[in-house]
Amino acid sequence: MNDSKSVLIIEDQPELRITMEYFLGKVGYEVLAAKTGEEGVSLCKEMKPRIVLSDIMLPGMLGYDVCRTLKNDPETQYIPLVFVSSRPQEEIRSKGSDAQGDYYACKPVDPADMAADLYFLFETNFSLTEADQRNLRVIRKLNGKSKSSEASLQAPRESDNFSDPNQQNSANSILDSDPETSSHEGSSGSQEKEKGRSLREIYKLVMMLDEAIANHVEQGTDSKTLAEDLSKRVNAVLEFIEMSDRNS
Numbered sequence: 001m002n003d004s005k006s007v008l009i010i011e012d013q014p015e016l017r018i019t020m021e022y023f024l025g026k027v028g029y030e031v032l033a034a035k036t037g038e039e040g041v042s043l044c045k046e047m048k049p050r051i052v053l054s055d056i057m058l059p060g061m062l063g064y065d066v067c068r069t070l071k072n073d074p075e076t077q078y079i080p081l082v083f084v085s086s087r088p089q090e091e092i093r094s095k096g097s098d099a100q101g102d103y104y105a106c107k108p109v110d111p112a113d114m115a116a117d118l119y120f121l122f123e124t125n126f127s128l129t130e131a132d133q134r135n136l137r138v139i140r141k142l143n144g145k146s147k148s149s150e151a152s153l154q155a156p157r158e159s160d161n162f163s164d165p166n167q168q169n170s171a172n173s174i175l176d177s178d179p180e181t182s183s184h185e186g187s188s189g190s191q192e193k194e195k196g197r198s199l200r201e202i203y204k205l206v207m208m209l210d211e212a213i214a215n216h217v218e219q220g221t222d223s224k225t226l227a228e229d230l231s232k233r234v235n236a237v238l239e240f241i242e243m244s245d246r247n248s
Contacts, residue, residue, distance in 0.1 A: 005122065007030065007050065009021055010037060010054040011034075012035050016055075024118070029118065037063065049079065051122075052079060055083075064095050064098075067096070084105045085106070092106075096142050101142050102141070104140055113137040
């Protein structure tokens with residue numbers, strides 16, 4: 001099972017590709033990027049990322065064709081693919097499912113939301129219950145049964161493998177306060193909903209920071225490199241907190 005944090009982005013618009021690549025890289029993902037569908041297929045077959053984020057309206061090979069090509073290859077058919085597009089949702093659901101895609105997200109997509117959703121997908125090993133899907137911010141599951149979704153049904157869940165019981169309790173205290181089930185109505189209910197979501201996303205980013213520290217310690221990273229890397233990750237978390245405060 002691929003347990004890396006590698007993400008392949010296939011996007012022809014430079015500003016979108018670079019922004020997503022930069023932010024995901026800052027918070028700990030191993031990011032690969034391609035400008036065309038053909039380049040993305042080649043890179044995917046070579047590097048075997050854990051997930052693919054693909055635009056649909058690409059020059060040459062469309063995102064739907066990228067998906068079909070990867071799903072028809074035994075070496076890449078189990079890699080989940082997310083369509084990230086501004087195309088109508090009805091079209092993405094229909095054509096995306098026909099192409100054996102796994103998920104979709106509608107542009108514009110906030111990189112912080114994407115980072116949090118990817119973290120959640122990785123932690124659950126893509127085996128999502130209905131309750132799990134409510135925790136996603138921008139990624140939505142396609143109705144079609146792709147080969148990668150079939151594989152996830154047989155794979156063990158890893159979402160609650162916390163080494164520290166206090167981390168488990170913290171996760172439960174945040175994730176159990178599901179804003180979707182809030183009894184509040186009107187503006188106060190909306191504010192509580194956004195607050196709950198922000199807390200969950202901040203928690204996920206902090207957990208990624210905690211894991212990064214553990215990896216550095218295990219690898220014996222020198223103190224200067226450790227400080228530089230952690231400084232970037234902490235800044236990413238602080239940026240998200242500041243953004244959440246502005247929106248609250």
